[in-house]
Amino acid sequence: MIDLVVVHGISLPPGEFGSDAIARLFTNKLDPRAHPFFASIGELRVSAHFLIRRNGELLQFVGCNDRAWHAGASSWKGRERCNDFSIGIELEGTDDLPYAAAQYTMLARLIRALRRAYPIADLVGHSEIAPGRKTDPGPLFDWARLARLASPGSR
Numbered sequence: 001m002i003d004l005v006v007v008h009g010i011s012l013p014p015g016e017f018g019s020d021a022i023a024r025l026f027t028n029k030l031d032p033r034a035h036p037f038f039a040s041i042g043e044l045r046v047s048a049h050f051l052i053r054r055n056g057e058l059l060q061f062v063g064c065n066d067r068a069w070h071a072g073a074s075s076w077k078g079r080e081r082c083n084d085f086s087i088g089i090e091l092e093g094t095d096d097l098p099y100a101a102a103q104y105t106m107l108a109r110l111i112r113a114l115r116r117a118y119p120i121a122d123l124v125g126h127s128e129i130a131p132g133r134k135t136d137p138g139p140l141f142d143w144a145r146l147a148r149l150a151s152p153g154s155r
Contacts, residue, residue, distance in 0.1 A: 001085060001118075001119065002064065002065070002085060002086065002087055002118045002119075002120070003085060003086075003118065003119050003120055003121045003122070004076055004082060004085055004086035004087070004120070004121065004122050004123075004124065005086065005087050005088075005089060005111060005114060005120055005122070005123045005124070006070060006071055006082060006086050006087070006088050006089070006124055006125070006126055006129060007089055007091065007107070007123065007124070007125050007126070007136075007137050007141070008048065008070060008088060008089065008090045008091065008125075008126045008136050008137060009090070009091050009092075009093045009094060009095060009099075009126075009136035009137040009138055009141070010022055010051075010090045010091070010092065010093070010136070011092060011093060011094050012025060012030075012035075012037070012038075013035045013037045013038070014037060014094070015094055017053075017054050017092055017093075018053075018054070021034070021035070021038070022051055022090070022092065023051070023059065023061075025041070025044070025046065026046065026047045026048055026051070026061045027047075027061065028045060030042060045069060046069045046070065047061050047062050047068040047069045047070065047088075048061055048062065048068050048070040048088040048089065048090040049061065049062045049063075049064055049068045049070070049087045049088050049089065050087075050088070050089045050090065050110060051089075051090045051091075051092065052089065052090070052091050052092065052103050052106050052107055052110070053092045053103075054092050054093070054100045054102070054103065055100070055102050056100070056102030056103055056105060056106040057106075058106050058110065064087055064114070064117070064118070067083050067084065068083065068087075068088050069083055070083065070086075070088030070090070070126075071083045071086060071088065071126070071129055071130065072130060072133070072134075073130060073133065074129040074130045075129060076122065076124065076128070076129045077122075082129045086129075087114060087118075089107065089110065091103050091107065091137055091141075093137065093138070094138065095135050095136060095137070095138030095139065095140070096138065096140065097140065098140045098142075099137070099140070099141060099142070104142070104145055104146060104149055105149065107146060107149075107150070108146060108149030108150040111123065111146075111150040112150055112152070115150075115152075123146075123150075125137050125141065
């Protein structure tokens, strides 16, 4: 049963936005020769349900009822393997830059839709399900802003 949403942050190459590298990573088509950093992640087989670009564009890679490989070694409230019961949403960004207004707007809209379709009990960052291993979506992510925007009745 899907009852958790995990918010992530990603940029490829690190600190750069707007390329197709994230989509290539999530579809196992990233060329490890295309950038020096890509060689270090070329063997990864990861995915997410959704990606929200800086301009608010929403992309879906995995169906919500299917498992995506976004959480890695993780646990939430005593339950291991968060990939088994969560939806992963990646935001194009980094830990040290604020996310864009358009991203918060789309993220809130998506969360409201997910709450209508699934019994979502918790909304957490990757850092909360993999403490010490992950830091995203980072200290500049505005959880209070998201809570206001994603509340029922908000638009």
